[in-house]
Amino acid sequence: MHELIQVLCVDDEINILNVVRRQLDDEEFEVQTALTVEEGLQILAQKTPIHVVLSDFRMPGMNGVEFLQQVARVRPEAVGIVLSGFADIPAVRQALEKDALFSFIAKPWKASELRKAVMDAAALSNLRSREEGSLP
Amino acid sequence: MLEKNVRRQVLIPLTLTFVILITSFLYTSYRIRMDEYASGLTHRYHHVQNILESLIAGRTKSMMTAAEFIAGQKRFQWAMIAGDREALLQHASAIRERLVAGQQITHFNFYDTAGRNILRIYQPDDTSESSERFTKRQAMEKGTPVSGLELGRVGAFTLRLTYPWWVEGELIGYIEFGQEIDHILQELKEITEIDFLISLDKSHLERDAWEEGMRILGRRADWDFLPDKVVIDQTISMPASVAAGLIASRTIDQESGSVFEFDKRSYRARSFPLYDAARRSVGEFILLKDITKEVSSFRSFLTRVVPFSLVLSATLFAFAFRVLGRVDRRLVQVQESLSREFEKQADTNQKLETEIAERRRAEEKLIVLNESLEQRVLERTSELKALNAEIEASRAALEEAYRDLQIQQATILQQDKMACIGQLAAGVAHDINNPIGFVAGNLEVIQKYWDRTGEFLKIQSDALNVCAPPELLEHVEQSRGRLKIDHVAGEFPAVMAECLDGAERVTKIVLNLKGFSRIDEEGARIADIHECLESTIGIVSNELRYKASLVRRYGEISPLYCCPQQLNQVFMNLLINAAQAIDRWGEITIRTWAERQKVFISIGDTGCGIPEEHLSNIFEPFYTTKKAGGGTGLGLSIVYDIIKQHGGAISVESTPGKGTLFTIELPLQAQEARSA
Structure with missing residues (x-):
C-alpha cells in the first residue's frame, strides 16, 4: 500500500483512543485522535487527508451522528464509523439508513472487526475521492 | 193461654188420677166382697157336702148293719134258700116296723142270685121286676155290697144298698134297702140353716110318675114350671120367673155365683152339679145365701166412702187449682221478664249480628287487601331480587374491574420496574x-504485542545462537531459566485467554441485561423464543447457579410475533419461582416444541411442588404462600395476564414433593393487539 489510511478517532475516553491507536498501529494506518468534537473538527480543518472518522456516539456537546454529519459537510470523502455503546442503537440505525455513516461497531469490539470496518471505509473513501477528483 | 195450659195439664191428670183411685178403690172393695162371697159359698158347699156325705155314710152304715143282721139270721137264710116268700115276708115284716120308724128305710127287697125280684116287703103283691138299678148291677158284678144315691122315675132320690147274701161261701141272693133322700135334706137344712133348691133334668123323669111321686111326698109338682127342668125340692119358695132366671143365669156355676133379688131380699146363688150313683149329672144343687144384710152394709159403706172421697178430691182439686194459679201468675211474670230479657237479647243479638256482618265485610276487605299486599310484596320482592341481582352483578363487575385494575396496576408497576431496570x-x-x-x-493489543515480542525474541535468540559467545549464551540461558521465560511463554496464552474470557463474560452480561430490558425496543416484533429464553437465563443465572442444573431441550420452533420484553418477564418469573421451589439442589428443565401451529414452552423443576388445594388459585392476583414480604403474589398473575394477551394459555401440573411443570402455549399465527 503506497498511501497510509488516515484515521481520525474521536472519543471522550482516552483509553478508547489509545486502544484504537494501538490496534490500528500498523503500516497501513495513521491514526489521529481527538478527545473532543472540537478537537476532531480542528484536525479535520487541516489540509492533511482523513479517510475514515471513528467516533464515539455519546460525547459531551454533540453525539457521534451529528458529529459525523458535520464531518460529511467538511470532508465529504471521509467515511464515518460509529463506535457505539448499545444504548444508542436506534439513533445510530436511523443515521445508517440516511447514509450519514458507513457502519457502526458496538463496544466492546474485536480488533479484527475494527480493522475490517476501517479498511472497508477507507476503500469507500478512496472511491469517493476519485469521483470528486474526476468531476471538478 | 199459658195459664190454661198449666191448669189443664196438671188438673186433668189430677182429676183422672182421683177418678181412677176412687174407682179402683171401689172396685177393689167390691172384688174383695165378691171373693168373700165366693169363698163363703164354696166353703158352705164343702160344708154341706161333708155333712151330706156323713149323713149318707151314717144311713148307709145303719142299712148295712140291718142287712148284715138279716143276712145272719138262720130263719131268713132258710127261708131264702128254700125260696119261701111267705116265711121271708113274715120274718121281714117283724123287723120292718123298726126299720121304718127308726131308720126311715122305706124300701126292703129280696132278690135271687140272678137279681130277680123275690119279694117287696112294702108291696108283697107287686112281683113285677123292678127297674134296672146301678147299685144292684154293681153288687152282682163285684159280689160285694154297693150303695149309692139313685134317681127314681118319680123324681125322688133314693139311697140304696144292695147286699149280696153269702151263706157259707155260697151266694143265695141279694138284700136291698133304700130310703128317700128327703129326710136327709130336711136334716141337712136343719143342721146348716142353708137354703137350697134342687132341680132335675126332665130327661131323667117321667111326668106321671114324677107328679105321682111328688104327690106322695106332699109337694107341689109343676112339670111346666121350667122348660127343661123340674124343681123337686126347695127351701124357699120363689116365683117361676125368678127360678128360671136363676137357673139360666150364666154365672151361677162360677165361683162367685150370681146375685138375684126377690121379695125385697138379695140372694147369692151357686149351682153344683148333682150326680147319681152312676156318676151321671142328673140335675143341679143350687146353694142360696141371703145377702140382704151384706148388700145393705156394702151400700152404706159406699154411701159413706164415695162422698168422702169426692169431698177430699174436690178439696185437693181446689188446692191444686189455687196453687197452680199462683204458679201460673208467677210463670206469667217470669215469662214476661223472660220475654223482656229475650227481646233485649234479641236486640243484642241483632247488634251482634250486624257487628259480625261488618266484621266479616272488614275481614273480606282485609283478605283482599292482604292478597293485594302479598301481590305487592311479591312484586317488590321480585323487584328487590332483580335489583339485588343487578347490584350483585355490578358488584361482581366492580370486583372484576377492581381486580383488573389491580392486575394492571401491578403489571404497570412491574413494567415500570422493568423499565427502570432497563434504563x-x-x-x-x-x-x-x-x-x-x-x-x-x-x-x-497485548496479545499482538506478545506475539511480536515473541517473534522478536525468537529472532534474537536465533541470532545469539549463531554468533554469541558461549558464555553469553550460557548467561542468556541462565537468565531465561531464572526468569522462567519458557514458563511465561507457556502460560501467557492461558493468561490472555482467561482475561479475554472475563472480558467476554462481562460483555455477555451487559448484552443480556440489554437484551432483557429491551430498552432499545418498543412493542411487538418477530422474535426468537430461544433468544428470549437465553437472555432471561443470562439475567437470572445467578439465581439458578447455586440451586439447579439447567437442562435445555429446545425443539425446532419458528420465530414468533410477540412482545419479547413481556415474554422475558414471563420466563424470568417462572425460572425464579422454579429456583425458589428447590430447597437445596435440583434440576430445571426448559423444553420447547411446536405443534399444530402452536409453540409450547415448558419449564419444569424438581422442587417441593404445589399442594393441590393451591393449584387452582396460583394464577389469582395477590395469592401467595410466601411469607409476608416474600412475594407480592403478583408474579404468576402477571404471567397469566401476559400469556392471555398473547392469545395463549398457561397450565400447571404439580406433585407435592416431586416438582412442578408449567406449560405455555403460544399461537404461531400473528395476531393483532399484542402490544402492551
Whole structure:
C-alpha cells in the first residue's frame, strides 16, 4: 500500500483512543485522535487527508451522528464509523439508513472487526475521492 | 193461654188420677166382697157336702148293719134258700116296723142270685121286676155290697144298698134297702140353716110318675114350671120367673155365683152339679145365701166412702187449682221478664249480628287487601331480587374491574420496574462497555504485542545462537531459566485467554441485561423464543447457579410475533419461582416444541411442588404462600395476564414433593393487539 489510511478517532475516553491507536498501529494506518468534537473538527480543518472518522456516539456537546454529519459537510470523502455503546442503537440505525455513516461497531469490539470496518471505509473513501477528483 | 195450659195439664191428670183411685178403690172393695162371697159359698158347699156325705155314710152304715143282721139270721137264710116268700115276708115284716120308724128305710127287697125280684116287703103283691138299678148291677158284678144315691122315675132320690147274701161261701141272693133322700135334706137344712133348691133334668123323669111321686111326698109338682127342668125340692119358695132366671143365669156355676133379688131380699146363688150313683149329672144343687144384710152394709159403706172421697178430691182439686194459679201468675211474670230479657237479647243479638256482618265485610276487605299486599310484596320482592341481582352483578363487575385494575396496576408497576431496570442496565452497559471496550481492546493489543515480542525474541535468540559467545549464551540461558521465560511463554496464552474470557463474560452480561430490558425496543416484533429464553437465563443465572442444573431441550420452533420484553418477564418469573421451589439442589428443565401451529414452552423443576388445594388459585392476583414480604403474589398473575394477551394459555401440573411443570402455549399465527 503506497498511501497510509488516515484515521481520525474521536472519543471522550482516552483509553478508547489509545486502544484504537494501538490496534490500528500498523503500516497501513495513521491514526489521529481527538478527545473532543472540537478537537476532531480542528484536525479535520487541516489540509492533511482523513479517510475514515471513528467516533464515539455519546460525547459531551454533540453525539457521534451529528458529529459525523458535520464531518460529511467538511470532508465529504471521509467515511464515518460509529463506535457505539448499545444504548444508542436506534439513533445510530436511523443515521445508517440516511447514509450519514458507513457502519457502526458496538463496544466492546474485536480488533479484527475494527480493522475490517476501517479498511472497508477507507476503500469507500478512496472511491469517493476519485469521483470528486474526476468531476471538478 | 199459658195459664190454661198449666191448669189443664196438671188438673186433668189430677182429676183422672182421683177418678181412677176412687174407682179402683171401689172396685177393689167390691172384688174383695165378691171373693168373700165366693169363698163363703164354696166353703158352705164343702160344708154341706161333708155333712151330706156323713149323713149318707151314717144311713148307709145303719142299712148295712140291718142287712148284715138279716143276712145272719138262720130263719131268713132258710127261708131264702128254700125260696119261701111267705116265711121271708113274715120274718121281714117283724123287723120292718123298726126299720121304718127308726131308720126311715122305706124300701126292703129280696132278690135271687140272678137279681130277680123275690119279694117287696112294702108291696108283697107287686112281683113285677123292678127297674134296672146301678147299685144292684154293681153288687152282682163285684159280689160285694154297693150303695149309692139313685134317681127314681118319680123324681125322688133314693139311697140304696144292695147286699149280696153269702151263706157259707155260697151266694143265695141279694138284700136291698133304700130310703128317700128327703129326710136327709130336711136334716141337712136343719143342721146348716142353708137354703137350697134342687132341680132335675126332665130327661131323667117321667111326668106321671114324677107328679105321682111328688104327690106322695106332699109337694107341689109343676112339670111346666121350667122348660127343661123340674124343681123337686126347695127351701124357699120363689116365683117361676125368678127360678128360671136363676137357673139360666150364666154365672151361677162360677165361683162367685150370681146375685138375684126377690121379695125385697138379695140372694147369692151357686149351682153344683148333682150326680147319681152312676156318676151321671142328673140335675143341679143350687146353694142360696141371703145377702140382704151384706148388700145393705156394702151400700152404706159406699154411701159413706164415695162422698168422702169426692169431698177430699174436690178439696185437693181446689188446692191444686189455687196453687197452680199462683204458679201460673208467677210463670206469667217470669215469662214476661223472660220475654223482656229475650227481646233485649234479641236486640243484642241483632247488634251482634250486624257487628259480625261488618266484621266479616272488614275481614273480606282485609283478605283482599292482604292478597293485594302479598301481590305487592311479591312484586317488590321480585323487584328487590332483580335489583339485588343487578347490584350483585355490578358488584361482581366492580370486583372484576377492581381486580383488573389491580392486575394492571401491578403489571404497570412491574413494567415500570422493568423499565427502570432497563434504563439502569442501559446506563450501566454504557458505562461498563467503555472500560470493557478498552480492556478487551488492550488485551488484543497485548496479545499482538506478545506475539511480536515473541517473534522478536525468537529472532534474537536465533541470532545469539549463531554468533554469541558461549558464555553469553550460557548467561542468556541462565537468565531465561531464572526468569522462567519458557514458563511465561507457556502460560501467557492461558493468561490472555482467561482475561479475554472475563472480558467476554462481562460483555455477555451487559448484552443480556440489554437484551432483557429491551430498552432499545418498543412493542411487538418477530422474535426468537430461544433468544428470549437465553437472555432471561443470562439475567437470572445467578439465581439458578447455586440451586439447579439447567437442562435445555429446545425443539425446532419458528420465530414468533410477540412482545419479547413481556415474554422475558414471563420466563424470568417462572425460572425464579422454579429456583425458589428447590430447597437445596435440583434440576430445571426448559423444553420447547411446536405443534399444530402452536409453540409450547415448558419449564419444569424438581422442587417441593404445589399442594393441590393451591393449584387452582396460583394464577389469582395477590395469592401467595410466601411469607409476608416474600412475594407480592403478583408474579404468576402477571404471567397469566401476559400469556392471555398473547392469545395463549398457561397450565400447571404439580406433585407435592416431586416438582412442578408449567406449560405455555403460544399461537404461531400473528395476531393483532399484542402490544402492551
